[in-house]
Amino acid sequence: MKLSTAQLMDRLTLGPAPGLADTIEHPGADRWLEAQLSPQADPVAVSDRLDGLDAISLDPVQLFQRYWIPFKKRKDSAERKQYRKQLRELYFQTAGARLWRGYESPWQLRELLVDFWFNHFNVFFRKGLCALWTGNYEQEAIRPHVLGKFSDMLLATARHPAMLFYLDNWMNVTPNSPWIHGRLKGYNENYAREVMELHTIGLHYHQADVYGATHLLTGWGLDRHSESGFRFRPRLHDSAAQTILGRRFEGGEDAIEDFFRFLATRPDTAQHVSRELAQYFVADRPPEKLVAHMQARFLATEGDLKAVTEAMIEHPAFAAAASRRDKFRTPYRYVLALLRASGVPPDNVQPIVGALRRLGQPLYGCATPNGWANTQAEWLSPDALTTRLDLAVALGGGWMRVVQENETDMPGTMSAMSAAMPGAMADENSNPIHRDQTRHAVDVETLIGALELVLPPSTLAAARSAPKRLRAAVLLGSPQMQYC
Amino acid sequence: MKRRDFLKAGLASTAGLMLPIGDRAWAVRAGAQGPRLAVVFLRGAVDGLNVVTPYAEDEYYEYRPTIALPRPGEGDGLLDLDGHFGLHPALEAVLPLWKKKELAFVHACGSPDPNRSHFEAQDYMETATPGVPGTRNGWMNRLAGALHLAHAEDTVAFGSTEPLITRGAAATTTFPTGRGASRTMPMDRDPVQLAFDALYRKDRRLGRVYSEAVRSRAALRSALEQDMGSASQGAPDAKGFSGDALRAARMMVADPSIRLVFFQLGGWDTHINEGATHGQLANHLKPLGDGLAAFREALGPTWRETVVLVVSEFGRTAHENGNRGTDHGHGNVHWVLGGAVRGGRVYGDWRGLADDALYQHRDVPVTTDFRSVIDIILAHHLGLRGHARATVLPGFMPSRKGIAGIII
Numbered sequence: 001m002k003l004s005t006a007q008l009m010d011r012l013t014l015g016p017a018p019g020l021a022d023t024i025e026h027p028g029a030d031r032w033l034e035a036q037l038s039p040q041a042d043p044v045a046v047s048d049r050l051d052g053l054d055a056i057s058l059d060p061v062q063l064f065q066r067y068w069i070p071f072k073k074r075k076d077s078a079e080r081k082q083y084r085k086q087l088r089e090l091y092f093q094t095a096g097a098r099l100w101r102g103y104e105s106p107w108q109l110r111e112l113l114v115d116f117w118f119n120h121f122n123v124f125f126r127k128g129l130c131a132l133w134t135g136n137y138e139q140e141a142i143r144p145h146v147l148g149k150f151s152d153m154l155l156a157t158a159r160h161p162a163m164l165f166y167l168d169n170w171m172n173v174t175p176n177s178p179w180i181h182g183r184l185k186g187y188n189e190n191y192a193r194e195v196m197e198l199h200t201i202g203l204h205y206h207q208a209d210v211y212g213a214t215h216l217l218t219g220w221g222l223d224r225h226s227e228s229g230f231r232f233r234p235r236l237h238d239s240a241a242q243t244i245l246g247r248r249f250e251g252g253e254d255a256i257e258d259f260f261r262f263l264a265t266r267p268d269t270a271q272h273v274s275r276e277l278a279q280y281f282v283a284d285r286p287p288e289k290l291v292a293h294m295q296a297r298f299l300a301t302e303g304d305l306k307a308v309t310e311a312m313i314e315h316p317a318f319a320a321a322a323s324r325r326d327k328f329r330t331p332y333r334y335v336l337a338l339l340r341a342s343g344v345p346p347d348n349v350q351p352i353v354g355a356l357r358r359l360g361q362p363l364y365g366c367a368t369p370n371g372w373a374n375t376q377a378e379w380l381s382p383d384a385l386t387t388r389l390d391l392a393v394a395l396g397g398g399w400m401r402v403v404q405e406n407e408t409d410m411p412g413t414m415s416a417m418s419a420a421m422p423g424a425m426a427d428e429n430s431n432p433i434h435r436d437q438t439r440h441a442v443d444v445e446t447l448i449g450a451l452e453l454v455l456p457p458s459t460l461a462a463a464r465s466a467p468k469r470l471r472a473a474v475l476l477g478s479p480q481m482q483y484c
Numbered sequence: 485m486k487r488r489d490f491l492k493a494g495l496a497s498t499a500g501l502m503l504p505i506g507d508r509a510w511a512v513r514a515g516a517q518g519p520r521l522a523v524v525f526l527r528g529a530v531d532g533l534n535v536v537t538p539y540a541e542d543e544y545y546e547y548r549p550t551i552a553l554p555r556p557g558e559g560d561g562l563l564d565l566d567g568h569f570g571l572h573p574a575l576e577a578v579l580p581l582w583k584k585k586e587l588a589f590v591h592a593c594g595s596p597d598p599n600r601s602h603f604e605a606q607d608y609m610e611t612a613t614p615g616v617p618g619t620r621n622g623w624m625n626r627l628a629g630a631l632h633l634a635h636a637e638d639t640v641a642f643g644s645t646e647p648l649i650t651r652g653a654a655a656t657t658t659f660p661t662g663r664g665a666s667r668t669m670p671m672d673r674d675p676v677q678l679a680f681d682a683l684y685r686k687d688r689r690l691g692r693v694y695s696e697a698v699r700s701r702a703a704l705r706s707a708l709e710q711d712m713g714s715a716s717q718g719a720p721d722a723k724g725f726s727g728d729a730l731r732a733a734r735m736m737v738a739d740p741s742i743r744l745v746f747f748q749l750g751g752w753d754t755h756i757n758e759g760a761t762h763g764q765l766a767n768h769l770k771p772l773g774d775g776l777a778a779f780r781e782a783l784g785p786t787w788r789e790t791v792v793l794v795v796s797e798f799g800r801t802a803h804e805n806g807n808r809g810t811d812h813g814h815g816n817v818h819w820v821l822g823g824a825v826r827g828g829r830v831y832g833d834w835r836g837l838a839d840d841a842l843y844q845h846r847d848v849p850v851t852t853d854f855r856s857v858i859d860i861i862l863a864h865h866l867g868l869r870g871h872a873r874a875t876v877l878p879g880f881m882p883s884r885k886g887i888a889g890i891i892i
Contacts, residue, residue, distance in 0.1 A: 168755050171807045183757075186806015190755045193812070197601055207600065207844070326689075358660075360644030367750055368528070370603050377620075381646035382636065382697035383658040385690065386671045389680055393670040459683065466679045474679050479687040 003029060003313075006453040007322035010484040011281060012036060012313070013108035015337030018450045023106070033313070037147065037306055039107035049100045055093035055135030060161045060229035063090075063132045087131045092349050094125070094135035095363045099346040102336045113146035113309070114138065115332060116280045119371035120273075121157040121199060123166040125364035130162050133229070134364050137162035150273065150303035151264035154199060158260055161222055161229035167191035167369060170221040172214060174238035184236065189214040194369045195260075196245075201268035205245065212242035213259070216249055220256055232256070270298035276374075278312060282321045284328075284375040290317040325454070327484050328376035331359035334388060337484070338395050338476050341450045342442040351400050355391050360384060385482075392477030397469055398441035442472035455480050517740040518631075519789045519824070519865050522732070522779070523624065523649070525746070526772070526796040527606060528753035531810050532817035533802060533848065534765055535575070536589045536830060540568045543837035547803040551760050551810070560761035565589075569830050574766040575773035578821070581780060585828035586787075587821040588890055590857055592832050594798055594850040598843075600812035602753070605797035610649035612855055612877055621652025623858065623876055624744055628654040630862075630872040633743055637700035640735070641746040642728050650746055655692075657700035661728045666708045672701070707738035725749060725775035733782035736790075752796065756807040776821065788823035791865045791891070793857065799848050802837055813847035818857055824865050826892050833886040856882045857890075864891035 005024050009016040012033070024032045041047070050056060058066065067090060069083040102111045118138050125134045141160040145153035157163045164170040168190040175186035192213035196205045219237030222229055232253040239251030247262060249255045263269060274294035278286035290312065297311035298304075312318060321327070329337060335355055339346055346352050356363050360379070366372050373379070394400040448460055455478065463474040475481070538544055539555045539562050553572060554561040562570025563579050569591070571579060581587035597614035599605050604617070611619035628639045629652075639656035641647050650656040659665065670676045677698065684694035708731060728747065736742045751768050758765050776794075780787050799816030821827065833851035835841040843849040859882035862868045868876070 168807065171756055173806065175806050183807065185808065188755055188805055188807050188809070189811050193600070203599075203601060203604060210600075358644065368602065368753075377651060378645060380690075380693060381641075381644075381658040382693055382700055383660055384644060384646075385693055386669065386697045386701055387644065387660075389671050389676075390669045393676055462679075462683055466682075467675055470676065470679045473676070474683065477680060478683050479690045482690065 003033070003319055003322060005029065007319065008033065010325060010454060011318070011322045011327070012112065013340075014102050014111055014333060015340040015484070016450050016454055017340040018343050018446055020450070021453055036107065036109035037310060039110045039147070042101065042105055042107065046101055046104050049104075050097050053093040053097055053135070055090045056097050056139040058136065059227060060133050060136055061224060061227055063136060064129075064224055064229070067132050068129070090131060090135060091125060091364070092353075094138070095353050096346070096349045097135065098138070098363065099336070099339075099349060099352060103339050103346050109309075110143075110146060112281075113305075114143055116277065117146050117153065118142050119366070120276065121153070121163065122366050122369055122371035123162045123364075124367045127166055127367070129165045133160070133162035133165070136160075145305070147306040147309065148304075150269075150298070150305055150308075151261050153305075154195075154264045155257065155260050157199070158195070158220070159228065159230040163191075164220070164222050164230065167194055169217055172218050172220070173233075173236035174215070174218045176238070177236050179233075179235040187214050187218065192217050196263065198370055200263040200272065201245070201266050202272040204268045209244050212244040212249075215240065216242045216244065216251070216256060216259055220253075264303055265299075267295070267299060270295040270303070274298055274308065274312075277308065280374045281312060282318055282327070284377070287317045290315050325480070325483050328380060329482055329484055330372065330374060330379055331356055331361035331384075331388075332363070332372075333484065334482065335359070335391070337481065338392065341447055341476065341481075342395060342472070343446055343450070344395065344440070344442060355394075355400075358387055359391070380482075388482065389473075389477040392481075393470070393473040396442050396472030396474075396476045441469070442476070444471045444475070447472055447475050451475060451481075454484075518743065519791070519867070520736060520743050520745070520786070521627075521861065521866065522745045522747070522790065522792045524772075524776075524792065524794045525606075525609070525647070525649070525748040526752050526794065527748055527750045528602060528796075529605075529798050529800055529812060530752040530768075530796040530816065531754055531758060531765060531800040532591070532796070532815070533799070533810075534758070534760070535572050535769065536565065536591060536817045537562055537570050537572070538568060538834070538837060539570045541837045543802075543839075547837065549804065550808050551758050551804050553760050566830060572766065572769050573761055574769040577770075577773040577777040581777070581821055582828055586780075586823060586825055587819065588825055588827040589830045590818045590820065590832040590852055590887055590890070591830055591834050592815040592848050592851040593818040593854055593857060594815045594852075596850055596853055598814065600798060600814075602797060602812070607648060609795060609797050609854065610647065612858065613879075614855075622647070622649035624649045624746060625652030625654050625656060626876045627862070627866075628656060628744060630868055630875050631743060631866065635700070635703075635741070636696035637703045637739075638741055639744040639746075640700075640704065640732070640742060642732060643748060647746060647748060650744075655696055656744075657696055657704075659700075659704055663727060665728075665731060666705055671698070672705070703739070704735055707735045707742075725771045726778045729775040729779035730782050733779050733786075737782070737784060737786050740786075754800070754809045755805070755811060756809040758804070758809045780821075791820065791822035791824055791861055793861065794819035794821075795854060801846055802842055802848060803846070814843045815848035815850040818854060820857065820861070820890055822865075824892050826889055829890075831887045831890055852886050853880075853883070855880050856884070857887060860884065860887055860891055 005021050008024055008029060009020055067086045069079055074080045074083055105111050123130050123134055123137055125131050137160050141156035145156060168188045171184055172188040173180055173184045189210050193210045197203060215238045219233040221233055223231030237251060241248055241250045249259055275286060275291045278290050278294060293315050294308050294311050298308045301307040335352060353363050361372055459478045459480055463471050466474045534553060537553050545552050556562045556564035556570050560573060563573055563576060564570050578587055595605060595608050595614040597608055608614040610622045612623035613619040633639055636655035636657040639650055641650045641658045642661050643658060644660060646658050685691055732745050749772060754765055783790055795818050796816050799813040800810035801813045805811050839845055855877050859873055859877055862873045862876060
């Protein structure tokens with residue numbers, strides 16, 4: 001079924017932007033879509049921005065060497081402060097790279113898929129060493145595989161230090177080894193459980209399978225001397241054969257890789273992954289026919305994610321859902337949609353990550369391994385809605401200081417920002433300092449140009465009749481902007 | 485007319501909030517006062533054996549060579565509760581409540597479903613339909629319905645997203661956590677609200693939640709401000725959970741029609757380096773205990789009509805694992821506190837830690853269904869009859885075994 005320009009912009013990008021409709025219609029929808037499924041390197045406008053960001057260009061061992069300060073040293077308060085500063089720097093690099101690509105990259109489908117797959121294989125920036133490696137994890141374990149093989153992505157995440165640390169498998173060792181020392185003492189079943197439940201087959205396992213997988217995965221851990229940071233340590237491995245999900249695995253590194261490939265191609269995995277993808281791209285409760293169609297393609301192609309993504313888009317249920325325009329945007333997709341529609345680049349990352357935090361979806365900030373939910377039921381609440389509207393007012397009125405200026409004391413935080421917003425101006429003279437600062441209010445006509453294909457005329461009219469300083473805000477905060 | 489209602493009426497007339505409520509609705513609202521229930525969810529499965537510890541059993545020390553809490557009287561030791569159980573020393577702030585018999589525990593409590601997945605088990609505890617996946621509404625929402633709570637702001641979940649436990653057909657609201665929670669936002673101002681009113685009031689999908697957002701935010705903020713002015717004298721807000729609990733208590737004092745509140749705290753999934761007297765678990769328990777004590781303090785006389793229930797999706801293994809932590813288990817300890825609680829007792833059917841008493845030789849068993857604890861609170865504290873309780877806890881046959889008399 002043919003998808004309209006509006007539907008493509010809604011469902012396969014992070015939101016309409018000025019000029020995007022032309023970009024789609026110039027080669028034609030089919031060719032645009034084809035190109036999206038075979039994305040190329042990012043253009044200079046993007047890559048220039050990412051140049052020299054350690055968080056996404058150094059390897060895990062380099063990051064460890066350059067940014068890690070040992071715990072003992074951090075007993076000293078200056079060192080502790082320095083360490084926090086370094087992690088903060090890595091955070092802003094990682095978040096900045098993601099936001100910039102989401103805003104600017106022409107390969108928008110890839111950016112959506114990165115959001116989806118990172119979340120599927122979630123790691124939490126603020127858990128210990130994950131802070132060093134989250135940027136590299138997204139860059140190396142997620143990004144290259146979002147239109148590749150699922151099994152490759154699963155193995156890449158399984159071997160990545162960020163995942164090994166996040167779900168504790170680096171500490172999962174056999175207690176019977178004479179080589180165990182220090183903090184390594186015995187089994188830890190955290191990763192063994194979640195790699196089945198969350199990453200692959202879903203809830204189709206028993207405690208005995210967790211037990212078997214825990215034993216099999218012993219010794220699959222970290223090494224600061226290998227380039228990748230990963231190493232399998234046979235001496236810490238329980239080499240006894242294990243039966244997991246009805247299949248026998250001999251011990252050893254090859255058996256572990258077999259186990260991951262086995263998981264990656266299970267019908268339960270195909271279904272689980274297909275349903276989640278469909279929930280993200282199509283509907284909170286995706287039609288079973290669509291899920292079955294994707295699952296079949298997954299199994300037929302041994303988990304080729306390009307084929308699975310294509311199967312989803314070509315299915316009639318995709319166009320039907322897109323025409324309803326009823327997918328509630330997560331905070332991440334909402335914030336990116338606001339920036340893109342406004343043509344406001346995320347030069348200053350701080351207020352944007354602050355906004356995401358207030359909306360309940362801090363970037364790289366999901367502590368639990370199940371990742372963020374993608375449904376309206378999870379994200380729509382009275383308070384969430386008012387927070388979105390506040391954000392729309394802030395960004396629309398130019399109070400949000402996203403655009404880079406040569407100021408040293410930029411009021412980046414949301415609280416500083418809201419003090420400067422028009423709402424607060426009713427408290428006469430409460431914040432006189434902010435009055436004089438240059439604002440970059442969003443130009444309403446630019447906004448209308450970007451959004452006219454997706455927003456109904458009544459909303460455009462309402463914006464034009466709103467008080468001048470609220471016109472952009474009304475569009476950005478409109479009910480229809482909450483959906484795609 | 486209460487000041488708060490006056491404020492609301494004032495807002496309604498000046499801000500152009502054309503709410504479909506007249507004087508009659510306010511009268512209903514005034515009648516909605518009554519006993520309160522607060523639920524605190526510890527997400528991630530708190531290690532109940534290191535919260536209320538059976539220190540009199542040798543197995544406890546045998547199973548936990550590095551993370552056991554020392555016996556009462558030893559250095560950094562447990563706070564003795566009843567000669568058998570002791571309380572984690574980081575919870576010192578709630579010990580006075582225990583002594584005043586306002587704090588009770590139900591040990592070996594939890595969900596009958598043996599699931600050890602956090603996410604599934606949390607869902608089950610929030611829907612109170614263990615073993616039935618896909619239930620779309622939470623038990624606190626159904627409770628709001630059973631209590632005929634008329635307004636969204638009568639049921640408040642603290643946090644930026646709406647938890648499953650309060651989701652459903654009855655109107656409920658969320659309120660932000662953190663110090664900035666009550667600060668003025670643009671949406672609190674007339675012109676901004678007017679501009680959005682035009683778009684949202686009639687919106688098919690978002691109209692209802694928008695109206696709830698506007699009115700509940702105005703109501704809760706005014707309750708908070710009203711009390712801030714009188715009781716706290718501009719004292720700085722406490723941080724973290726203490727701060728949120730304090731704000732909630734102030735709102736509840738100022739607005740008697742807030743009947744149900746919900747909090748959630750994370751960080752309990754202690755697979756590695758759980759610690760004992762000090763460490764990861766202790767660092768999370770301390771703010772919890774301090775917050776509950778602050779909540780009780782700030783509620784003043786309202787405490788008498790309040791019950792607080794503290795739950796977690798499942799317990800953790802009786803044995804520590806290889807990383808000085810604990811893995812996912814089964815039974816846990818649930819807390820019941822409040823002025824209407826017959827405390828100073830560890831309730832439930834405790835069978836000891838001997839290997840054959842453990843569930844699958846690994847976990848504290850579940851001998852009290854968590855829904856029985858909810859049911860007794862619904863019956864004896866909130867005064868719901870059998871058929872109303874059945875709408876909150878569908879298909880469940882409650883038992884009073886081991887918990888009879890926990891509510892006065």
